[in-house]
Amino acid sequence: MSDRKCWVDHSGIVLDSVDGFDVIHCESCGFKHIIPIPDEEEMTRIYTRQFHAEYKPLMIQHQLEDQQWYDATNKARLEAIEKQLKRKGTLLDVGSGTGFFLNEAVKQGWEAKGVEPSDMAVEYSRSKGLDVEHAFFDQECAESIGKFDVVHLWEVLEHLPDPAGMVNLCRQVLNPGGLIVIGVPNDYNKLQKILVNDMGEKPWWLTPPHHINFFDRTSLERLLRRLDFEPLRHDITFPMELFLLMGKNYLQEPELGRECHAMRMELELNLLRTGNSAVLDKLYDSLAEAGFGRHTVIMAGKKD
Known part of the structure; x- marks a missing residue:
C-alpha cells in the first residue's frame, strides 16, 4: 500500500519521490503537487533571473527558429477565444515570457498587456515594442493593472506555490463575462503511465522545485468551479x-x-x-476525449 504523508495543511497518498520531494494527490487541494512546497522567496529567485538564464538558455533561439509555428498556433488559440467571447477585447497574458503569444494578440487586433517576472524575457519582449509589466502577478499588481476581458496563463499554474490564489487574482481583474484561459502540462496521463509502469522509464516530468503542481482536465476544471468559473471549452496539444x-x-x-x-x-x-x-480540431478532440495530450487547455467563464 502506498504511503500517506502530511505537510502543513496538505495530505494525501504519495505517488512519487524525487530529490527530497514527495508528490502527493492532495485531498484538500484536489490536485497533485509536491511537498514540501517551496516558499515565495525561492520562487522569486528562480523566476526573476535563474529560469531563462540557466534552465532554458536556448528558449528564445528555439522560439525564433519555430516562429511560423508559434504564430500559427497562437493565432488559432486567439481565434477560439474570440469565438467564445464573441469579439476581440482587452487581454492580459500572465507569465507572458518572451512575448510570442502577446505579439500575435496585438497583430490580431487585441489590446494586450503582459506580466512577466523574468529579467531576460521582459527585456526581449520590450525590445519588440510589447507592453509588459516587469513583476510577479500578485495582489499589488492586480490592484494596479486594470480590468480585462480575457486573462491567459500558459504554463504558469504548475510553477506556483498557490495556484488557487493565482486564479482568484485573475478573477479579480476580469470584467463581467470575462474569460480565463489556462494551459498546463497534462501529467500523470495514460501514455506516461504506460511508459513508466510497463516500459521502465522514470517519471521524467518530475522536476522539483520548478514544477510544483500536476493537473489534468478533471482536477483543473474542479479547481476553476470551486473558484466561481464555469469551464466552457477543453483543448489539448499534441501528445x-x-x-x-x-x-x-x-x-x-x-x-x-x-x-x-x-x-x-x-x-x-x-x-x-x-x-x-x-481536421486538426477533430483529431485533437478525439485525443482529448481519450485523455491524451501534452497540455490540457481549459477556457472558462467568470460567474458574475
Missing part, C-alpha cells in the same frame, strides 16, 4: 509521448527532442496553412 512509444526516445537521446518537435510542427502547420484547421 509528445507518442514519439517515445514509436521508438524516438528523446529522454535518453535529447537531440531527438527537436526532431520530434519538428515533426509535430509540420503536422499542425500543414493542416493550418491548407485551411484544414477543422
